[in-house]
Amino acid sequence: MFYVPDGTTRCGYYECKSCGNRFLDIKIGPVLVCPYCGEEPDMEIGPDEEMPQISEDAKLVKMLEGEEEIEKYDQLLSLAVTGGDYNWI
Numbered sequence: 001m002f003y004v005p006d007g008t009t010r011c012g013y014y015e016c017k018s019c020g021n022r023f024l025d026i027k028i029g030p031v032l033v034c035p036y037c038g039e040e041p042d043m044e045i046g047p048d049e050e051m052p053q054i055s056e057d058a059k060l061v062k063m064l065e066g067e068e069e070i071e072k073y074d075q076l077l078s079l080a081v082t083g084g085d086y087n088w089i
């Protein structure tokens with residue numbers, strides 16, 4: 001598994017509207033902070049600094065259930081990341 005741990009039986013398939021990346025995440029939610037272009041909040045920010053903008057740009061496209069289905073998407077997305085053909089959608 002590339003995106004989620006082995007043995008995951010339920011995860012979300014997300015697409016980021018900012019950078020277009022697609023990924024799987026074990027966290028389930030209608031939107032997530034994109035792991036590619038989003039930033040987690042920085043808790044050590046000083047009082048004079050501007051608050052970082054947290055944008056949850058990755059939208060849930062589909063819930064995936066069952067190890068087989070997750071593994072299939074995981075492999076296809078991994079191929080896309082490594083330059084494979086991803087016209088499968």
Ligand SMILES: [Zn+2]
Pocket residue numbers: 016017018019020021034035036037038057
């Ligand atoms: Zn993104």
